[in-house]
Amino acid sequence: MVDVTFQEAVRTVVDGSHSDPFSILGMHRNPETETMEVRAFVPGATAVTVVDAREPELEYALQRYDLDGFFCGPMADRKESFPYRLKISDPYSEEPRVEEDPYRFPSLLGEMDLHLLGEGQHWRSYEKMGAHPRVCEGVSGVSFLVWAPNALRVSVVGDFNHWDGRAHVMRLWHDNGLWEMFIPGLKEGDAYMFEIKHRDGYLLPLKADPYAFRAQLPPNTASIVSRVDRFHWSDETWMAERGEKQRIDSPLSIYEVHLGAWKRVPEEHDRFLTYLELAEQLIPYVVDMGFTHMELMPISEFPFYGSWGYQPIGLFATTSRYGTPEQFQHFVNACHQAGLGVILDWVPGHFPSDGHGLGNFDGTCLYEHEDPRKGFHPEWNTLIYNYGRNEVSNFLINNALFWCERFHIDGLRVDAVASMLYLNYAREDGEWVPNEYGENKNLDAVAFLRRFNEVLHERFPGVMTLAEESTAWPGVSRPVSQGGLGFDFKWNLGWMHDTLTYMKHDPIYRKYHHDKMSFGMMYAFSENFVLSLSHDEVVHLKGSLLARMPGDTWQQFANLRAYYGHMWTFPGKKLLFMGGEIAQGREWNHDASLDWHLLEIDWHQGIQALIRDLNRLYKEMPALHQLDCEPGGFGWVKVDNREESIFAYLRHGLHDAPPVLVVSNFTPVPREDWRFGVPEPGFYAERLNTDWERYGGGNIGNGEGVDAEEREWDAQPHSIVMTVPPLSTLILELKRHWD
Template structure:
């Protein structure tokens, strides 16, 4: 007896149902009978085995495409398993996917639709679980406009008819539990759109993904994979106010920091990096490392900024637990880890988020809101709760599962302005007629408040290239709530200055002084990032004017000026030892340069600069207020000399910083100082040990009661050519 209508059979066979569980599995037919139905096109015979039944019962084949059913006398549903015989006499057994209740609760769905399921990654995607005593995997995906969603994979011959999912109410969330799925199985979601065409998508919440160019998601189980050993670091971090601590960041692209040329130029793995990179960062006294994006991305040349797997650590360097090991090693060496995070846009690759269920789901449909024409990418729809939930939970995921210490948010300007890189007519004003993206601003405020609430002591850092107000102002005061903002103005002005031939620098002295006009408007981080050494801009050492000696002297001088300037600091890899070539993501850094004296001594200088910086509280304790800074002379234009005092919280924590931006040595150069006493020379960029000319002040100078620059006391110092000096006050 066939108990289904032909139309219902067609829905199953053509995979066109939103609720296959109403037809498949075990269902009450009437008060005296149940019916068990199974669709398995690769089985010749199927038997039902149960403690409820006296004997194994064979299902009837009711359609030659593989639809089986049997009516069994019973007043209630019962537990059972299925035994299969294939067409080649193979046999297998498993529980029926359609006999399980939903994994997600109504409360889960409510929080998700509201945008407040902060750890929804524990529910969405694929999870290896034991369900009703059965081992397998749950699969969950959001696709509200889909007509049908199926899990396809290596376990069902990638056949979308076999594991059709059910939509839970009107939530747009589809789910299924598949027994006997194991870690490492490949899967995707096959989606039938309202326009009746099929798209095949990677899992937006997948924890692991195939190595490009393949893109299937991989079932991955975190449980028991890695046991963290960074408890001391994590406890200490939660108590730290990083705004009053030294921060010197080493920015790294893992794909090109170092490679193995004898093995076809392969990447170092996370574990190999744990052996080499951690030691390098520690030996050179950086406080933090910043990793350019390591979420899964299809194109190496995007540097990771076009993400297709927001919850997947890229498989280029190993498994997720290997990344955990790398981060753990950093922490055990007292080094924080900042991760580049990209919530501003995503690529149009067919397996990615774009037009996920046939509709503009994660993005806006209107390209004036939903596309970055310059980058060929989609823009997230920040006003949609489920999209906001996806991004917020992703940020928390990195902080939770990987113990990340900070998130640097890419391209914030492109998020907060509707007219970013657009001409008139190419954008839509907000409801008040303005250019601000109100939904993106609200999202960023929420992101910052929730991450800091859950994880005290973490950093959020904005790459924001405009004068948007309040980027690092607390959200309760109307700001975006970031811990810090990249100081792009300082970077542009100071690089423009230092690239000039010293003979012309006096005409551009304002480039150095103007950034102090706004230096305390935000909590700034000074950056010399990867963006400054690509696309024809030249490497840091090659930006410097002059002969070979002057290039290195200029670079040491510039770095000393940067570290003395108010704000935290970031250097990109290669700039610290004088990489000559522009950075290329396809090549290792030129580590062989360290065989040459000027390069090795530049790196020695960076090591000592970082060390001096960390030790001297005056250089970082009051970075974001005029209380920590005082000009000595900002107007010695003709000599191209700049001098100021950095101050700590204690009255005697004073460092006089003076910089000679010409190759002329200057003797008996007088500086007014804030207090009488001894001024110890704690850093000289011209020291012989750094490949300088070794001109200096014999360890320090005593002040004299000679009024100068509106101060009662002064010091007379020797300024080396292209030299930077730090003098520490001794009472």
């Protein structure tokens, strides 16, 4: 008994303010009579009887102690506890109903779980936290566990208790701030939320479960009891070979996709495709286009569709817009069976302030910093995680591990890393707090990112991590042991910005911006880069990639083809946002399907064919991928031809891989009889020419290729003479005479 009178304890149970209902409700020994008595709070009940679960003929009527539904009574001469049920009568039912009493069940948490959860080192916390169908003492139900250390009380609410927070108040583990309860009779598919009472006595907005595996379709906000451990995977071959396919010397060409806007069903009110339909339509398309991986913009449940998923509420729940978690597992499994890797965009940098989310979760700033100079993101009006808190760091790392284990995800692309690393990101002077050394580095975020990468790579060695980091922070893709952040790859946003700036200029002015195309080589091997033309480049009034190209229609398409040819041959892995492969002319719109009708036009078909061929050559030719991240894989041949806007470079692979010469002409003037240096004698086959007729070009080129002469040129021992078409990129591969 707590240190209050029994009458006061009853009152606090009835009004829903008792913080330890397990000390009052359920079966307890009366210290005076040494017999058992049962206390139950059943709002609305007119009579409650205790029924022995093993001997149903034994019944014990309880006395109504309070008109709101508090009942209690002795179990006659019963001196030992026994399993029982409650027979409940109320004005709404003709016959009494028999229910299990949730307050008779013990805790399902072990000491080790409590210890690891408390210190933030539990790497399978998603198996304990949240809602899990279980069997306890032979009774089926659902166990709940939530972290809310500063709450006065926490309840589970749903249709099963008429959303009455007084009915299922949880058990508190004071040392950890964890609230726990097993509710018998609940099952998969049941909706629920947490009702949390502030320590000052008022109710907070109902909260979704931070660890829920499924959520209601927005704008509804409830969590749904779900399991994600029953899918029968058949991707053993892919999983066994994944590590080799994702090595730094392997080809990596990524198709970035927004699942809600890749393709829709116009005949059915323009609805989304489901995960199952995407498996049937999207996967074969991406494979046919030659991409090695698909990157999905965030699919963790998010309330506002216009955020594209970058403001998630349910990090552990696949968005219900496209189907169930098991259907998404089917999608990933189908990708793997088709030889396609799956990368998820992951958002640990911030979260929205919606009332049912993590913000002010237990009446305090639990997941976010209390100081808005650290905890509020002024650019996105979102909240920032408190990475220095063990429980928060454990929550986020567990989420990363969860996607890799339960959904076989092959990589996580971490969004907005720069916003995490800098305390003054998007802030003016006076709006941020320096670290202990007076610097702008967020030391807690740095430690979190390093720990995240260490744990993930240790537990899932074949999985890769990619950082969207827009500054010159050193060592983003270097191992933690060498002082880096531990990512495998970093998006090369500098290359993207410089080269697109160059391409938007009329060719007559490009000679004044020549260095924009070559500057990337100054830092190309400081990180393991991915050359990314992502969704960010086709939104916010930037227009499409095609629309940025100067000139008439022919020149726009020729410019885009030449640019793609340069991208696929420049050092770095590749990423292209959907629609780029068909040269969509308008800016991307998340509320509509891609403009697939454009493929009725030859020019758009040509761009699609070019991307397909570039991906094929990128995988076939070792020189184009093996040393993407090593200086030995690249060498300039011509870099100073400003007047003619000509670039030429060599790509090299490992061992005896044939060298590749790449030549780009970014003016609309054909260049005939141009000599380029090459490293070896032999025949240089023209493997791809973006001016070929099948791509929509003028078909100017060099036939099957050209022979090298023993004439030194461009600091190379041999040279070739060739024609370079206007606004084009050519790929020539050495065919040695003895091959």
